[in-house]
Structures are given as structure tokens and as C-alpha cells.
Amino acid sequence: MQTTQEAGASEPGAGERRRRELLEAADRVVLRDGPKASMNAIAAEAGITKPILYRHFGDKAGLYQALAVRHTDALLDSLRAALDAPAERRSRVESTLDTYLAAIEARPQVYRFLMHPAEDSQSSERGFDVGLHSAPLLRRLGEELAQVVGERVDLGPGGEQLARIWGHGIVGMMHAAGDWWLGERPCARADLVAGLTDLLWGRLATAGNREDGPGF
Amino acid sequence: MQTTQEAGASEPGAGERRRRELLEAADRVVLRDGPKASMNAIAAEAGITKPILYRHFGDKAGLYQALAVRHTDALLDSLRAALDAPAERRSRVESTLDTYLAAIEARPQVYRFLMHPAEDSQSSERGFDVGLHSAPLLRRLGEELAQVVGERVDLGPGGEQLARIWGHGIVGMMHAAGDWWLGERPCARADLVAGLTDLLWGRLATAGNREDGPGF
DNA sequence: TGTTGATGTTACCGGCAGTAACCCGCGGGG
DNA sequence: CCCCGCGGGTTACTGCCGGTAACATCAACA
Known part of the structure; x- marks a missing residue:
């Protein structure tokens, strides 16, 4: 040997x-x-x-976690690169979203695996620790984004907490929209990126009501 | 007979x-x-x-689906009520978010069940039909919200598609943030609602960079 | 040579989803 | 009156999976 x-x-x-x-x-x-x-x-x-x-x-959860860590690390590297590119804020957000979507588009099976891992472990606890059930990937992404936002954007007092809220919220938005898009493919990737960025840029607040309909 | x-x-x-x-x-x-x-x-x-x-x-998936439909219907009724209340747009969004968060806070076990149902069925298909794997609840919520937005808000040409993108994106944001919040309880429900609404109202676009740090 | 420790295997356990085959009470037709 | 079909119910099974105990092999070392 x-x-x-x-x-x-x-x-x-x-x-x-x-x-x-x-x-x-x-x-x-x-x-x-x-x-x-x-x-x-x-x-x-x-x-x-x-x-x-x-x-x-x-056990199986351990293997899954090891796999997840590998892929999550790789994805996080790509995302950090997009997030650090020199460009204005909107462009960075767009390219980050696009990077994520490109990744899940390229390897949907891996992506699906990452999103729905083990589910159990023991966790026979009471209502406590209800957390950490879902995919740890989303949590990691959320925390990572929160850190970037928190240390770069001036959000005033309580900004750290707000950054975490936003981090998890934005990641969830990206994830759910990507999940839906990957299943139905209703539009090109660029359209999805543009739509999500518009949403983040507050277009929901400024858009007018339709003439017909009850208004919003 | x-x-x-x-x-x-x-x-x-x-x-x-x-x-x-x-x-x-x-x-x-x-x-x-x-x-x-x-x-x-x-x-x-x-x-x-x-x-x-x-x-x-x-089979088990059938039972789970029947259960999910029941709870999803109930939740959707609450959300529709919040979405239809007479108030300005931002208040509606806030009360809708709050309704959702209150629901998952009140019955986290049900919520967890709804979010991670069966996962398998047979679905041994190729890369096709990658969709409908995750919780159907999120899809239903997303489509429902897309419909409300699409028929009430004037989004110009291509508005239907944009509404769907937003519907799924907003629902995902709500879900992921709620999931994280439920696990860590880092703040009061109202704080989370306010933070998410700020995000949807474009505060990310208008916030300035911090003096320290590389900027964003 | 004998021991030890890593590396690998077979064979098993308990529990699960899902199913086949039987069982029993009840109403209707001879 | 008896038998027959039939819908609701059960027991007892298959096959698979996650996880483990106990055994086998082989290198290095004393």
C-alpha cells in the first residue's frame, strides 16, 4: 500500500x-x-x-450538514464577491441576486437538497427552541447579509437589529422568489432580478393604484 | 346506491x-x-x-395535504381580512405582516408542520418539475398576494408578471424573517413588522453609507 | 510471536409507510 | 329463515430505512 x-x-x-x-x-x-x-x-x-x-x-444529519457546509461555503464565496464588487449599491444588489439565481439554476438538485435537509435530529423538546429547524443555509445567508449591511449602511440607532431583520428578509425574498421561478420559469432571470430589485427599491410604496379595482 | x-x-x-x-x-x-x-x-x-x-x-402526503389545506385556508382568511381592511397602503401591509407573525407565534408547531410537509411523493423525475417541492403553503400565499397586488396596484405593462414576482418575494421575506424571529426572538413582533415594512418601503435605497467601512 | 488499533464487513434491530387478506354486522332477496 | 353481498374495521405482513453490535482483516510494533 x-x-x-x-x-x-x-x-x-x-x-x-x-x-x-x-x-x-x-x-x-x-x-x-x-x-x-x-x-x-x-x-x-x-x-x-x-x-x-x-x-x-x-449520523445522517451529520453527513447532510457536512455536505451543506461545503455548498454553502462555495455559494457564500460567490455572493461575497458580488457584494464586494465596486459599483453602486443597486448594481451590487442586482448582481448578488443574479449570482444566487444563477447558482440555483445551474444545480437545482443541490439547491433542493440544501433547502430541505434532515428536519429531525432529536429535538423532542417542548415548544422551546422551535428554531433552527429549517435549512441552516438560509440562516447563514441571512446572518451574512445582515453583517454586510450592518457594517456598511448607516441605519441609525438600533441599526444592528434592523440589519438582521433585513438580512433574513432579503434572503427569504430571494429564496422564495427563486424557488418559484425555478419551478415555473415564468420569465428570464434578468426580469426576476429587476423585479426584485424594484421591490427592494420601494416601488411598492410609490406605485399608484389602478383606476379599476378597490385600490390599495 | x-x-x-x-x-x-x-x-x-x-x-x-x-x-x-x-x-x-x-x-x-x-x-x-x-x-x-x-x-x-x-x-x-x-x-x-x-x-x-x-x-x-x-397516502401520507394526501393526509398532510388535507391538513395543510385546512390551515392554509384559515390563515389565508385572516390575511385577506388584513389586506382588505380600509386603511392606507402601509397600514395594510403592516397589519398583514403582523397577522401572519401572530399566527405563527400562536401555533409554532402547526406552522412548522406546514412549512416542511412530505418532501417526497415519488417525483423521481429528472430535472423537470423541480417545482412544487417545498411547502405549497408558500406558493399559495405568494399567488394570492400576487393576485391582490396585480389587481389593485398599477404596475404598468408587464404588471401581472411583476406582481407575481413581488407576491412570492414578499411572502418569502415574511416567511424567512418570521422563521428566524420565531427561533431567536430577538425583538418584539412590532419591531419586526416595522423593520420589514421599512425594507419594503425602500429604506435600503435611501439609507446612507456609514462613515467607517467600505461603503455600500 | 502476540497485541493493538484502525479499517472494513455482515448481520441484525426497531420503526416506518403502505398493503393484503381476513372479519363482522346488517340489510335485502330467495 | 337463511344466505349473500358489501361497507367499515382489524390483524398481520412486506420492504425499506436509519442506526448499531459484533466480527474479520491487516499493518505496525514490542
């Missing part, structure tokens, strides 16, 4: 490499079978059997 | 009543056990056994 080329207790990154291989196999299966990929299928794809997966990731 | 409207056993609508009883039992179980409620548990709560549930609802 070509391994252990250097003496001592196994080379430093062997475990890490193995882990990455497993994650890539899991990725392939999830990409092929959707979120209902079974541990057996993932293990088979990786050329091993279930207990090894469990030794590496604890 | 219809029926035997006399004689105690079956009267017109008996099936409907039975169905409602079953749904109420299912509701109780879901409220108690969360989204992982099993068909066995639901059947036991209803005082019957599994196959009857399957005769009534086909």
Missing part, C-alpha cells in the same frame, strides 16, 4: 482526504437521487458500506 | 364528518409530536387503525 509513505501514524491529511472522497460520492448520489438519497446508496457509490459513513459523520 | 339516509349508521355527509374527525385527530398529534408524527400515532389518536387512514387519504 502506497500509503504511509512517511512513517509515523498515517500521513496528516489522510482522514481529510477520505472524508472529501466520501463527501464527493455523497454529492453525486444526492445530485442523482435528490434529497431522498439513502445512506446505503451513498455508501455504495463511495465503494464502501454504511458503518463507515456513520463512523465519519455520526 | 345512495344510501340509506335513515337508520342511524349513515346519513348524508357522514363521510365528510368522519374525515373532519380524522383530520382533527391528526391535527392534535401533529401539534403534539411535530412533523414526525407517524401514521400509527395519528390512527391511534383517532381511535382507529392505519388502513382506514389510507382509505381516506390515499
Whole structure:
């Protein structure tokens, strides 16, 4: 076995490499079978059997979380790049939205997996800790955006909290609209981006009522 | 053969009543056990056994959908009321947001169930029909809001499509922010409502940059 | 050589969704 | 009066999944 080329207790990154291989196999299966990929299928794809997966990731939620972290990191890098590009604010928002939509458009299976992960863990708690149930991806995106907004935009007193509200709100808007758009494809990506940006730019407040209808 | 409207056993609508009883039992179980409620548990709560549930609802997704429709209808009624109240536009938006948040605050278990229902069905299709995976509740809310906006607000040419984009976007914003808020409770409900409304009213566009930081 | 520890396997458990096959009371026709 | 069909109900099963215990293999080291 070509391994252990250097003496001592196994080379430093062997475990890490193995882990990455497993994650890539899991990725392939999830990409092929959707979120209902079974541990057996993932293990088979990786050329091993279930207990090894469990030794590496604890349980299914652990594997899913590891997968999610990978993809979320990648997506966050893209989004940060768009958010940091030198341009005026509206252009940044547009290109960030477009980056997100392009990502989910390119790999809808991955996206779907990220949005509906494990759901359970134990969490048999009372009504407490109702949180953290949904996709952690959305939370991370929301917090990240909140941080960017909070440290760059002057929102006056209480701005930190307002930034968090906006961060999660904007991310949710992006997500839901993207989800719907990905399913129905009612328009080009650019149209969706423009529409959402208009919404964020307050066009709902300034638009007039229609002559017909009860008004709004 | 219809029926035997006399004689105690079956009267017109008996099936409907039975169905409602079953749904109420299912509701109780879901409220108690969360989204992982099993068909066995639901059947036991209803005082019957599994196959009857399957005769009534086909499969678990069918039961879940029936439950979801009930709650979604109820929630939609509340929201429509808030949306139709006579007041200026901003007040309507605020009271609609507040109604939604009050609902999820009052019954977080029901809310969680509605947001993460079945996930599977068969749907082993290719990349097609990627849609309708997530909670149908969000889709319904989005379409409903799109309709209200589209028929009341003058959005110029292409307004129908823009209204749909906004409908789904606003609903997603409301949902994600509510989800986060419900989990962390970082502020009072009214603060969240105000923050989101500010966002929709374009405050992101008009806010200035902070002196420190790279600007936005 | 024998021990130890990592690595991998088989074989199993409990629980779930979903189904097949049986069961029982009741009304109607001979 | 008896039997027959039929709708509502149950028991008992299949197949799959997540998760685990116990066993097997092999390298390195004393």
C-alpha cells in the first residue's frame, strides 16, 4: 500500500482526504437521487458500506450538514464577491441576486437538497427552541447579509437589529422568489432580478393604484 | 346506491364528518409530536387503525395535504381580512405582516408542520418539475398576494408578471424573517413588522453609507 | 510471536409507510 | 329463515430505512 509513505501514524491529511472522497460520492448520489438519497446508496457509490459513513459523520444529519457546509461555503464565496464588487449599491444588489439565481439554476438538485435537509435530529423538546429547524443555509445567508449591511449602511440607532431583520428578509425574498421561478420559469432571470430589485427599491410604496379595482 | 339516509349508521355527509374527525385527530398529534408524527400515532389518536387512514387519504402526503389545506385556508382568511381592511397602503401591509407573525407565534408547531410537509411523493423525475417541492403553503400565499397586488396596484405593462414576482418575494421575506424571529426572538413582533415594512418601503435605497467601512 | 488499533464487513434491530387478506354486522332477496 | 353481498374495521405482513453490535482483516510494533 502506497500509503504511509512517511512513517509515523498515517500521513496528516489522510482522514481529510477520505472524508472529501466520501463527501464527493455523497454529492453525486444526492445530485442523482435528490434529497431522498439513502445512506446505503451513498455508501455504495463511495465503494464502501454504511458503518463507515456513520463512523465519519455520526449520523445522517451529520453527513447532510457536512455536505451543506461545503455548498454553502462555495455559494457564500460567490455572493461575497458580488457584494464586494465596486459599483453602486443597486448594481451590487442586482448582481448578488443574479449570482444566487444563477447558482440555483445551474444545480437545482443541490439547491433542493440544501433547502430541505434532515428536519429531525432529536429535538423532542417542548415548544422551546422551535428554531433552527429549517435549512441552516438560509440562516447563514441571512446572518451574512445582515453583517454586510450592518457594517456598511448607516441605519441609525438600533441599526444592528434592523440589519438582521433585513438580512433574513432579503434572503427569504430571494429564496422564495427563486424557488418559484425555478419551478415555473415564468420569465428570464434578468426580469426576476429587476423585479426584485424594484421591490427592494420601494416601488411598492410609490406605485399608484389602478383606476379599476378597490385600490390599495 | 345512495344510501340509506335513515337508520342511524349513515346519513348524508357522514363521510365528510368522519374525515373532519380524522383530520382533527391528526391535527392534535401533529401539534403534539411535530412533523414526525407517524401514521400509527395519528390512527391511534383517532381511535382507529392505519388502513382506514389510507382509505381516506390515499397516502401520507394526501393526509398532510388535507391538513395543510385546512390551515392554509384559515390563515389565508385572516390575511385577506388584513389586506382588505380600509386603511392606507402601509397600514395594510403592516397589519398583514403582523397577522401572519401572530399566527405563527400562536401555533409554532402547526406552522412548522406546514412549512416542511412530505418532501417526497415519488417525483423521481429528472430535472423537470423541480417545482412544487417545498411547502405549497408558500406558493399559495405568494399567488394570492400576487393576485391582490396585480389587481389593485398599477404596475404598468408587464404588471401581472411583476406582481407575481413581488407576491412570492414578499411572502418569502415574511416567511424567512418570521422563521428566524420565531427561533431567536430577538425583538418584539412590532419591531419586526416595522423593520420589514421599512425594507419594503425602500429604506435600503435611501439609507446612507456609514462613515467607517467600505461603503455600500 | 502476540497485541493493538484502525479499517472494513455482515448481520441484525426497531420503526416506518403502505398493503393484503381476513372479519363482522346488517340489510335485502330467495 | 337463511344466505349473500358489501361497507367499515382489524390483524398481520412486506420492504425499506436509519442506526448499531459484533466480527474479520491487516499493518505496525514490542
